[in-house]
Amino acid sequence: MKIVVTGANGQLGKCMQDVASNFPALQCIFLGREHCDLQQFGMVSQVLQALKPDWVINAAAYTAVDKAEQETQAADLINGEAVGHLAKVCKDIAAKLIHVSTDYVFDGTATQPYVETDAVHPVGAYGKSKLIGEQLIQQLYADGAVIVRTSWVYSRHGANFVKTMLRLMKEKESIGVVNDQLGSPTYAIDLANALLSICQHPKFVPGIFHYSNSGIISWYDFAVAIREISGLNCKVNAITTAEFPTPAKRPEWSVLNCNKIQTTYGCAIPEWKASLQQCMTLL
Ligand SMILES: NC(=O)C1=CN([C@@H]2O[C@H](COP(=O)(O)OP(=O)(O)OC[C@H]3O[C@@H](n4cnc5c(N)ncnc54)[C@H](OP(=O)(O)O)[C@@H]3O)[C@@H](O)[C@H]2O)C=CC1
């Protein structure tokens, strides 16, 4: 079975390369932006028509949450229109599409973990751009696509909250981290394993699914755990979102209910702290 992974140089793309050997039945082809630039529609069509994969996993995205407030057009193109074109090409070549989306499509006003059918009202430009991509896939290729919303993704690769915290904790005596935004971290290795396991699952079920590590924490809790595991001597103070102003608004609650992907595809859902400890051994 031939799988093309786009966004191969990103943290999820690199984690998929890390775990690919766990799936010997899958022939994975990893394409970075240089070989498959989502916004160059002709290039995308040409590359995928030539490779004719059975699956395309889209790990490419514009992920700069705060910058997106200023770069809305770029975010909407890469996370929106380009995803629509990718869906069309996948449909043309009869390749199934797995597309990764985000918890930031929700407005954060819920008090229970979000299920896939809950109303979406993104509060920031990044979340809005990711929602455009979801909606285009549903319009253009609903029966051939799996959309996996995830949250708070980190790994040894690329830029993420864990690596930001480790850097700041080495530089500063104390830092402030918000304790009024609640969600679930996701180790990109766990997500990578889940996405590839969907490709080799005997039954294909299209639709929207949620995937994150289990457990509900704040970014402050996350930072405290990072400090404890790292042994770094930096004071972590709990602050409010108002005390940490950012260009983008973020949902106060973006916990995802992951039951559907577990029952449909049997994906393993490791507990957040166990996965964090795994990742920290590599950092
Ligand atoms: N990080 C997180 O916390 C979360 C991420 N997600 C989603 O998970 C997916 C993977 O995210 P993650 O790995 O963390 O993101 P990264 O920012 O680490 O990687 C994104 C990759 O997309 C590539 N890319 C950007 N624009 C294009 C383009 N026009 N064509 C091809 N590739 C492009 C980037 O290329 P280059 O390296 O050249 O810049 C980069 O390698 C994304 O869909 C994201 O929205 C969802 C929830 C949380």
Ligand SMILES: Cc1cn([C@H]2C[C@H](O)[C@@H](COP(=O)(O)OP(=O)(O)O[C@H]3O[C@@H](C)C(=O)[C@@H](O)[C@H]3O)O2)c(=O)[nH]c1=O
């Ligand atoms: C660095 C830092 C951040 N924060 C706050 C800011 C923000 O509210 C929260 C998270 O910070 P970051 O900007 O690192 O995380 P952010 O880029 O918002 O992470 C998001 O990325 C996108 C791609 C997603 O899809 C989301 O699921 C989510 O993972 O922590 C502090 O309170 N103190 C700090 O020192």
Ligand SMILES: [Mg+2]
């Ligand atoms: Mg970020």
